[in-house]
Amino acid sequence: MSAAHCFILSSFLAVSRWKVHAGSASLNPTVSHSIRSIYYNGLYNSETNDYDVALLKTSQPMGFSETLRPVCLPRTRQQFQSTGNCWISGWGHVSEGGQLSPVLREARVHLISSQICNQSTHYPGMISPRMLCAGYPDGKVDSCQGDSGGPLVCQEDGLWWQVGIVSWGEGCGRPNRPGVYTNITVLLDWVYHRLQLFEPVSCTYTYLLADERTKEAVLIDPVLETANRDAKLITDLGLKILYATNTHCHADHITGTGMLKKLLPGTKSVISKHSGAMADLHIQDGDEIQFGNFFLEARSTPGHTDGCLTYVLNDQSMAFTGDALLIRGCGRTDFQQGCPKTLYHSVHSKIFTLPDSCFLYPAHDYTGQTVTTVGEEKRLNPRLTKSEAEFANIMNNLNLKRPAQIDVAVPANLKCGIQD
Numbered sequence: 252m253s254a255a256h257c258f259i260l261s262s263f264l265a266v267s268r269w270k271v272h273a274g275s276a277s278l279n280p281t282v283s284h285s286i287r288s289i290y291y292n293g294l295y296n297s298e299t300n301d302y303d304v305a306l307l308k309t310s311q312p313m314g315f316s317e318t319l320r321p322v323c324l325p326r327t328r329q330q331f332q333s334t335g336n337c338w339i340s341g342w343g344h345v346s347e348g349g350q351l352s353p354v355l356r357e358a359r360v361h362l363i364s365s366q367i368c369n370q371s372t373h374y375p376g377m378i379s380p381r382m383l384c385a386g387y388p389d390g391k392v393d394s395c396q397g398d399s400g401g402p403l404v405c406q407e408d409g410l411w412w413q414v415g416i417v418s419w420g421e422g423c424g425r426p427n428r429p430g431v432y433t434n435i436t437v438l439l440d441w442v443y444h445r446l447q448l449f450e451p452v453s454c455t456y457t458y459l460l461a462d463e464r465t466k467e468a469v470l471i472d473p474v475l476e477t478a479n480r481d482a483k484l485i486t487d488l489g490l491k492i493l494y495a496t497n498t499h500c501h502a503d504h505i506t507g508t509g510m511l512k513k514l515l516p517g518t519k520s521v522i523s524k525h526s527g528a529m530a531d532l533h534i535q536d537g538d539e540i541q542f543g544n545f546f547l548e549a550r551s552t553p554g555h556t557d558g559c560l561t562y563v564l565n566d567q568s569m570a571f572t573g574d575a576l577l578i579r580g581c582g583r584t585d586f587q588q589g590c591p592k593t594l595y596h597s598v599h600s601k602i603f604t605l606p607d608s609c610f611l612y613p614a615h616d617y618t619g620q621t622v623t624t625v626g627e628e629k630r631l632n633p634r635l636t637k638s639e640a641e642f643a644n645i646m647n648n649l650n651l652k653r654p655a656q657i658d659v660a661v662p663a664n665l666k667c668g669i670q671d
């Protein structure tokens with residue numbers, strides 16, 4: 252987790268320009284991780300520093316160790332004691348205009364209420380709900396240039412929580428000019444909407460949805476190669492998976508539903524009855540998959556394949572589109588019963604009729620994008636904003652390569668991913 256301004260202000264969005272050094276207190280660590288994606292909040296305002304949050308996804312998982320431990324994300328609007336055990340850390344300047352520190356430094360700070368911090372004596376009206384202040388009335392202890400993006404963590408109930416991200420401040424350690432931090436407790440939706448399970452060979456996203464109260468969960472589009480990872484996550488989170496469901500019979504990877512049924516007995520596999528594939532449960536347009544107090548409504552969206560389903564969460568706040576609609580794209584229509592006209596009609600009648608604010612999660616992305624909205628795709632999708640005839644013309648002239656795994660994947664997926 253980091254600050255958006257670190258990446259935007261310097262146009263440093265190229266992943267190759269960054270490395271993550273973790274588990275070391277020295278500025279010259281031995282282990283570093285390359286970056287797969289950088290996400291920054293699209294509402295970030297470089298003048299006010301509002302919404303100053305970014306996420307970096309490493310190319311490989313970081314293994315935890317004695318010196319590398321995870322920190323908890325806070326709960327939505329969780330309150331922390333102002334004089335609690337809160338710490339900032341970083342390699343930034345050790346004083347205003349001073350030198351960068353070669354070793355990681357830390358300092359204890361108090362949280363300062365936004366009501367005080369917004370007063371004319373401090374930062375008059377400049378502290379938005381997405382910000383929080385920390386430091387001391389007489390200054391002296393503060394984060395400084397070079398600490399940006401670093402954490403403000405608080406210990407409470409025996410756990411460390413990341414409460415803030417070093418964002419901005421006037422000078423360093425000046426009286427009545429405390430450090431200003433991004434307030435994570437009000438930006439959790441943005442963070443959670445960017446956490447996805449990814450399978451890098453076929454660039455498949457797998458989605459885990461759960462009711463926090465009943466612990467009942469559903470997994471969408473698991474992949475054979477990452478089934479163990481998904482089963483472990485489900486077990487670690489104390490969830491009870493009811494269904495492992497596919498949006499369609501995939502041609503580019505083998506589904507993990509069969510393996511998950513073995514790893515987590517009791518799991519039911521689900522797929523459209525028009526897919527022609529085996530499963531415990533065959534569903535169709537209008538059917539609902541219940542988990543806890545939520546359900547997914549299945550909408551039939553054929554065109555990429557006959558059996559493509561889009562799963563819409565009961566409050567229509569999010570939908571899982573499979574290959575029917577991708578971010579600024581769509582699934583190909585040149586094999587497996589593909590038909591441009593059918594796909595065009597599916598997207599326009601079943602997906603674009605959802606609220607503009609509805610988040611859309613595709614089965615794949617090949618460029619590191621993770622989520623879009625109905626409004627964005629209605630405006631910006633280069634194919635589906637066209638007329639039906641133009642769309643068909645584009646789709647019929649893509650000249651794509653045959654998916655590498657198609658001859659293995661389709662026969663296996665017709666049988667829940669279990670290979671003969």
Ligand SMILES: [Fe+2]
Binds near residue numbers: 500501502
């Ligand atoms: Fe597909």
